[in-house]
Amino acid sequence: MVYNCLKKLRSILYPSRCRLCLAPGRSARELCDDCHAELPWLNHTCPGCALPLPADSAPGHCAQCQKRPPQLDHCAAVFAYRPPVDHWIQAMKFNQDLTAARLLGELLAETATPDATAMPVSILPVPLHRRRLAQRGYNQAREISRPLLERGMALAEGRFVRRRATRAQSDLPARLRRTNIRGAFSVAGQLEGRCILLIDDVMTTGATLNELARVLKRAGAARVEARVIARTL
Numbered sequence: 001m002v003y004n005c006l007k008k009l010r011s012i013l014y015p016s017r018c019r020l021c022l023a024p025g026r027s028a029r030e031l032c033d034d035c036h037a038e039l040p041w042l043n044h045t046c047p048g049c050a051l052p053l054p055a056d057s058a059p060g061h062c063a064q065c066q067k068r069p070p071q072l073d074h075c076a077a078v079f080a081y082r083p084p085v086d087h088w089i090q091a092m093k094f095n096q097d098l099t100a101a102r103l104l105g106e107l108l109a110e111t112a113t114p115d116a117t118a119m120p121v122s123i124l125p126v127p128l129h130r131r132r133l134a135q136r137g138y139n140q141a142r143e144i145s146r147p148l149l150e151r152g153m154a155l156a157e158g159r160f161v162r163r164r165a166t167r168a169q170s171d172l173p174a175r176l177r178r179t180n181i182r183g184a185f186s187v188a189g190q191l192e193g194r195c196i197l198l199i200d201d202v203m204t205t206g207a208t209l210n211e212l213a214r215v216l217k218r219a220g221a222a223r224v225e226a227r228v229i230a231r232t233l
């Protein structure tokens, strides 16, 4: 309650402005309605790889995911990795811009309801290796999960998933990403009957999310879904 009062007081003292056009933001968010509508939203995508489906096609998995089913039971991205979203993600990751993380997290929370609602759902921000975490000072996936946690979603205990050091996926071509990430995660603990909702900033090939899903299912997770801010197309 104290937190909510402080938030309200702050929004009165410092009304939010749109990051893009400086018009007043809506409900303490740094974005006006017009700019919100013009963001590169992704709709009608494959639930296996989050890539757009042809506009006239029926909902369902794309041909690629039918041929090679992903480990993820469901996967969706809020945006295409395009301006201004790509700039915000880079600012969050490389310029310590945590207000960008807050805005991206709010936009994710607007849309991120898990596909399977019948079982208990726990959020798992994709872990960083501890050396990367020490360099950056925070895990961006954890930062963008905050608005979801504030809306009452449960956090999967972060310590039970460890990430070993691997080469940064972004340095590698797509065909090497799957082998690079293989064995990068280990899980201690039992996840029987739980649905895990993975949260991350960018999805490129999906190799990291699918490897994590594979390991979580081996530890007993009944279902693993992923919600990311942006998908590279």
Ligand SMILES: [Zn+2]
Pocket: 018, 019, 020, 021, 022, 023, 031, 032, 033, 034, 035, 036
């Ligand atoms: Zn605006």
Ligand SMILES: [Zn+2]
Pocket: 046, 047, 048, 049, 050, 051, 061, 062, 063, 064, 065
């Ligand atoms: Zn697909």
